[in-house]
Amino acid sequence: MMSFDRPQEDVWGPRRARIVAGVLAVVFTVIVGRSAYVAFNGPEQAASGMRSAAVAATRRADIVDRKGELLATTVPGWSLAANPSAIWDAGEVASGLKSVLPKLDLIGLTAQLSDRKRQFVWVQRGLTQEEKDAVFGLGVEGLQFVEEARRVYPRGRLAGHFLGYTNIDGDGLEGSELAFDAQLKQGGEPLKLTLDASVQFVVEEELEKAYADFDMKGGVGIVVDTHSGAVRAVASWPAIDPNRRGDFSADMRSNRALNSRFELGSIYKPLTVAAAMDAGVLTPQDRFDVSAPVKIGAALVKDPHPLPNAKSVSAADILAHSSNIGTALIAQRMGVERQQDFLRSVHLLGGQSHVGPQTASPLTPEVWDATAMATVSYGHGISVSPLAFAMTYTAFGNGGNYVSPVFVEPVDAAQVDKSQVMSADTANTVLGMLREVVTRGSGKNADAQGYEVAGKTGTAEKPGPDGYDPNKNITSFAAVFPASRPQFVVLVVLDEAQPRTGDQRTASFTAATIAGKVIARAAPLLDLRPVLTASTVEAASLRVSEATTP
Amino acid sequence: MRKLAIIGAVIVVVLAVAVYRAKLGAEETQGEIDLLTAEASAIGKDIAVMKAEEAYLTRPERIAPIARQQLGLEQAQPDQYTASEALSRRLGEERLTLPAPAPAEDASPTSAPLKSNEVKPQQ
Numbered sequence: 218m219m220s221f222d223r224p225q226e227d228v229w230g231p232r233r234a235r236i237v238a239g240v241l242a243v244v245f246t247v248i249v250g251r252s253a254y255v256a257f258n259g260p261e262q263a264a265s266g267m268r269s270a271a272v273a274a275t276r277r278a279d280i281v282d283r284k285g286e287l288l289a290t291t292v293p294g295w296s297l298a299a300n301p302s303a304i305w306d307a308g309e310v311a312s313g314l315k316s317v318l319p320k321l322d323l324i325g326l327t328a329q330l331s332d333r334k335r336q337f338v339w340v341q342r343g344l345t346q347e348e349k350d351a352v353f354g355l356g357v358e359g360l361q362f363v364e365e366a367r368r369v370y371p372r373g374r375l376a377g378h379f380l381g382y383t384n385i386d387g388d389g390l391e392g393s394e395l396a397f398d399a400q401l402k403q404g405g406e407p408l409k410l411t412l413d414a415s416v417q418f419v420v421e422e423e424l425e426k427a428y429a430d431f432d433m434k435g436g437v438g439i440v441v442d443t444h445s446g447a448v449r450a451v452a453s454w455p456a457i458d459p460n461r462r463g464d465f466s467a468d469m470r471s472n473r474a475l476n477s478r479f480e481l482g483s484i485y486k487p488l489t490v491a492a493a494m495d496a497g498v499l500t501p502q503d504r505f506d507v508s509a510p511v512k513i514g515a516a517l518v519k520d521p522h523p524l525p526n527a528k529s530v531s532a533a534d535i536l537a538h539s540s541n542i543g544t545a546l547i548a549q550r551m552g553v554e555r556q557q558d559f560l561r562s563v564h565l566l567g568g569q570s571h572v573g574p575q576t577a578s579p580l581t582p583e584v585w586d587a588t589a590m591a592t593v594s595y596g597h598g599i600s601v602s603p604l605a606f607a608m609t610y611t612a613f614g615n616g617g618n619y620v621s622p623v624f625v626e627p628v629d630a631a632q633v634d635k636s637q638v639m640s641a642d643t644a645n646t647v648l649g650m651l652r653e654v655v656t657r658g659s660g661k662n663a664d665a666q667g668y669e670v671a672g673k674t675g676t677a678e679k680p681g682p683d684g685y686d687p688n689k690n691i692t693s694f695a696a697v698f699p700a701s702r703p704q705f706v707v708l709v710v711l712d713e714a715q716p717r718t719g720d721q722r723t724a725s726f727t728a729a730t731i732a733g734k735v736i737a738r739a740a741p742l743l744d745l746r747p748v749l750t751a752s753t754v755e756a757a758s759l760r761v762s763e764a765t766t767p
Numbered sequence: 768m769r770k771l772a773i774i775g776a777v778i779v780v781v782l783a784v785a786v787y788r789a790k791l792g793a794e795e796t797q798g799e800i801d802l803l804t805a806e807a808s809a810i811g812k813d814i815a816v817m818k819a820e821e822a823y824l825t826r827p828e829r830i831a832p833i834a835r836q837q838l839g840l841e842q843a844q845p846d847q848y849t850a851s852e853a854l855s856r857r858l859g860e861e862r863l864t865l866p867a868p869a870p871a872e873d874a875s876p877t878s879a880p881l882k883s884n885e886v887k888p889q890q
Contacts, residue, residue: 245775252782276811287822293812371822418827667845738842747845 276366277387278400279407280380282414283449283626287371287407289380289394289459291387294367295349296342299330303359307331310357314340317351330359342385343367368394374456376417378472379574382459392472393624396574409626411447416440419738424454427731431714431722437474437603438731439708440739443614443697445633446623449705449743451475451604475576478600479710482677482724484695485596486544488609489551490532491647492559495639498550501646504529507542514588518545518595533650537658539674541595548594549587556590562638563609563619565601571634573624576602596675597685603693607708610695613648613671614703616641652700663694663729665737667747672696672707672732674724679713689713692724694732698740699748707732707739 280289297318304310307330315323318341329338342365344352349362368383381392389398397408420438427436436454441447453473457465471477493499508527510519524530524538535543548556560566567578580600582589592598604622611620621634639647651671654660659674675693678685693710697703709732715722740747834840
């Protein structure tokens with residue numbers, strides 16, 4: 218009997234079909250949904266990707282002064298490239314280029330252009346418009362101009378050292394361009410410095426004029442706000458133009474205000490007096506006999522000129538007439554340890570840090586014994602940068618606080634980095650003594666009318682391989698003004714200033730004179746009105762009546 | 768089922784057209800953006816050059832001689848400043864040199880006598 222197997226029913230067939238249909242329906246729904254979304258909302262992801270690719274390289278931020286005056290900016294520039302494979306006569310092209318770009322290396326360029334396997338070589342980067350026009354006028358084949366950003370300093374030499382410069386690729390190499398390189402590369406808002414372009418100009422111009430009167434190797438001028446530490450001017454002479462930095466020697470490119478170290482001499486004396494008074498070992502009434510040299514350690518301390526009433530002088534007399542003997546005797550009362558502690562507190566032994574270009578680290582005595590104590594008390598045997606020293610005088614102008622330098626606006630009074638290094642009484646007493654230095658002592662030439670200059674002169678012999686050279690001096694004048702309501706510190710340092718006429722080369726006749734001129738011109742620019750006395754009111758009234766009387 | 772397939776096909780075609788148009792529109796918009804970006808960049812470069820030229824032309828060493836020679840400007844001297852308390856004195860002295868205001872038309876010719884600090888009007 219035949220039997221037929223009943224065919225097995227495919228129970229999975231319809232189910233499989235439904236599953237496939239369901240999957241296809243889901244896929245269809247997704248595609249339709251996404252298409253609808255794109256149709257109504259736009260392809261924002263694709264567009265953003267294209268946009269990011271199109272964004273140009275970030276433009277290096279400008280540098281401006283505290284009032285927004287432009288100091289450094291980036292403009293379109295041109296570089297010259299060549300395609301050697303498209304050049305038939307490399308020698309002729311190189312000669313032609315040499316005729317309009319004299320700095321080119323003719324032999325090297327000819328060799329580069331002769332390599333016909335290459336399709337791109339730089340000929341010269343950073344062309345001026347005149348150079349570009351001249352090259353264009355040659356009509357040489359195989360050359361191309363490539364647009365590249367170019368850093369320019371439209372005010373030329375103004376603050377050249379402090380601004381510094383970049384390389385051709387826009388990397389900061391010196392000065393603020395280096396110190397703030399990362400911030401500048403981010404582009405955006407200009408970097409606003411605390412510098413005041415007008416005050417900076419005054420300081421630089423007075424240093425330039427000083428060269429007419431003195432044959433000098435170098436000079437420094439600094440103006441700092443005593444309360445905030447904002448640096449309003451920091452000039453180094455000889456000045457450099459960052460646009461033409463290649464034209465200046467390494468010595469000229471050196472920023473003497475920050476990167477050089479000087480033995481600044483007697484402008485240390487007020488610090489010694491302040492330290493001793495604050496330590497309680499000196500009062501303004503104390504008297505000293507400075508009539509004869511004294512031996513402290515191995516140093517025989519002398520005064521170049523005898524003081525009036527030398528048998529009995531006060532600290533004010535010692536500062537007014539700049540007595541080395543008196544200052545060394547004061548330091549002796551204080552001792553090495555307290556002297557070092559004080560100098561450390563005002564960062565003259567290092568350890569100072571701030572945002573912006575840094576200063577050279579100090580050179581201090583290897584062995585700080587009684588001899589070193591005596592010489593350091595009047596500014597010998599210790600070398601610091603002028604800016605580091607200028608900051609120490611801020612304490613005399615703000616009630617005893619050392620203030621760190623600030624280079625970038627805005628300066629927030631609540632954020633000022635300061636530390637109390639002497640009492641307010643001490644600061645005010647020494648400030649009064651500094652005013653006497655100008656009214657009756659060695660600083661008379663710095664007395665800018667109406668601005669109550671209080672300062673100290675310093676004349677230091679320069680150290681050389683054979684010891685100190687009496688014919689080469691660093692002359693300096695450090696001041697606070699106006700004494701009745703101090704606002705600013707000024708420091709002028711001249712390196713080997715030799716008068717072109719006469720033989721007076723001490724700070725009284727060199728640095729103090731320059732400082733007085735700087736203060737007289739800079740004070741009005743710093744919104745500082747002169748201190749009016751009865752006589753100046755009379756003078757003003759007289760001027761008005763003279764002008765209006767027929 | 769057939770109706771559903773037809774409706775689905777129509778939707779697909781409509782969306783395909785819409786997506787294509789959106790793509791074209793996006794490209795067109797991107798082109799405009801690129802154009803405007805390039806234009807803004809060029810203007811930005813022009814502005815940078817002009818600002819640099821302005822800064823160059825307003826250098827103090829260039830402006831100072833012009834101000835001095837052509838405008839006669841000099842830096843203010845300390846004695847040209849005056850205190851507010853001295854102002855009344857200045858004004859008092861200036862007033863002496865100024866002509867007094869003209870008398871009103873209806874003023875009597877025999878008006879009150881002048882005070883000591885007043886000036887007789889110029890006839």
